[in-house]
Amino acid sequence: MNTIIIGIAGGTGSGKTTLTERLRDHFGADEVSVINHDSYYKRHDELPYEERCKLNYDHPDSFDTPLMVAHLRELRAGHPVQVPVYDYTIHNRSNETVLVKPAPVIIVEGILIFDSPELCDLMDMKVFVDTDADVRILRRIVRDVKERGRTLDSVVTQYLTTVKPMHEQFVEPSKRKADLIVPEGGHNLVALELLIKWVADHLKEQ
Numbered sequence: 024m025n026t027i028i029i030g031i032a033g034g035t036g037s038g039k040t041t042l043t044e045r046l047r048d049h050f051g052a053d054e055v056s057v058i059n060h061d062s063y064y065k066r067h068d069e070l071p072y073e074e075r076c077k078l079n080y081d082h083p084d085s086f087d088t089p090l091m092v093a094h095l096r097e098l099r100a101g102h103p104v105q106v107p108v109y110d111y112t113i114h115n116r117s118n119e120t121v122l123v124k125p126a127p128v129i130i131v132e133g134i135l136i137f138d139s140p141e142l143c144d145l146m147d148m149k150v151f152v153d154t155d156a157d158v159r160i161l162r163r164i165v166r167d168v169k170e171r172g173r174t175l176d177s178v179v180t181q182y183l184t185t186v187k188p189m190h191e192q193f194v195e196p197s198k199r200k201a202d203l204i205v206p207e208g209g210h211n212l213v214a215l216e217l218l219i220k221w222v223a224d225h226l227k228e229q
């Protein structure tokens with residue numbers, strides 16, 4: 024089986040997940056497997072919770088990218104992989120893994136995937152979801168408080184100390200690696216339609 028690997032990057036709260044889900048819903052889970060860079064955040068068992076809260080999770084070094092590269096190569100070779108499960112509420116990798124199966128289309132999602140030349144080399148199409156910073160931080164506040172066990176104060180402090188400076192240093196410049204820049208992610212129906220057509224054409228060729 025020939026595999027198409029699509030990278031979907033963009034700042035925090037930009038709408039990467041919505042775009043990814045719409046693509047997967049269109050083609051179905053048998054055709055599309057998703058693998059998220061966030062699953063590869065490094066383990067920090069050596070630090071207590073209070074210290075883990077203060078780490079910089081927006082720097083490329085906070086991810087075990089070599090493991091993700093290895094997993095993508097396995098998937099492309101037709102082998103299933105056990106992907107780590109990250110728990111944002113404890114700022115650490117959990118002890119669980121999930122099985123990700125090879126599929127004709129693999130979507131790789133994450134804020135910093137285009138910062139890694141090894142990951143970029145594996146991608147057939149690179150999409151950057153471009154959403155204004157005010158919209159992104161508003162979405163992030165709601166999500167982190169509702170789903171990731173955070174307080175409003177902690178989200179604001181983290182945004183100003185690490186998320187925003189790292190976005191400007193690493194995420195925004197990585198946009199230049201993209202083949203396609205999509206304003207507003209999965210809500211941009213014209214871009215979604217174009218992407219669906221591109222994927223469908225490539226699947227037909229196989």
Ligand code: CTP
Nearest residue numbers: 034035036037038039040041080081111114134
């Ligand atoms: N992060 C965090 N605490 C951790 C690990 C990661 O707050 N222990 C945050 C990082 O600060 C990073 C964010 O998780 O900015 C990455 O996830 P994000 O891109 O916001 O979420 P997705 O759902 O993948 O993307 P989108 O909102 O675009 O759909």
